Amino acid sequence: MPDDLLHHVIGPTPYxxxxxxxxxxxxxxxxxxxAAVFVLTSRRRPVRELPVLGAAxxxxxRRRSAxxxxxxxxxxxxxDLTAAGAGAALSGELRTFLHAATGVQAQYMQVDAIADSAAARAAPILAELTDIQFNHRSALDAxxxxxxAEELIRGWT
Structure with a gap:
């Protein structure tokens, strides 16, 4: 084999x-x-207490609930909804928001118990919603x- 063809042969190409x-x-x-799985699943600190993730x-x-x-x-x-139906739906959504935002089991509590908890700011609105839901002669408007309720949710801190 002539030596002039060897210059066309090269070694393996590098990665x-x-x-x-x-x-x-x-x-x-x-x-x-x-690291994220470890931080988010540790029960020592709930997610709402973490600086960046809690704020997000x-x-x-707030946006979803509002x-x-x-x-x-x-x-x-x-x-599409009656006043009683709207009152029930609003009360349920507000109670779900309160549970997620504060940790208070608002879905299962009466308004008086909510007034004595960390979600006390929502007690007057929940009382109005209870009146709308169960009092057919209520003068309150759904x-x-x-x-x-939307204003309360948007301003919740």
């Missing part, structure tokens, strides 16, 4: 540095995943109660 950086990035993502969770919770309350109010104004 691209892209594969190395991809592997390092995937390992970093895996470590972050394990609270904001998303949107749900507004939708209930719109359904009442459109005539649309106004919906707006008040």
């Amino acid at each position: 691209s540095p892209l594969w190395l950086w991809t592997a390092i990035g995937l390992i970093a993502v895996l470590c972050a995943w394990y 969770r609270a904001e998303l919770l 949107r749900a309350v507004r939708a209930i109010g719109n359904r009442y104004r459109a005539g 649309a106004t109660a919906s707006a008040t």
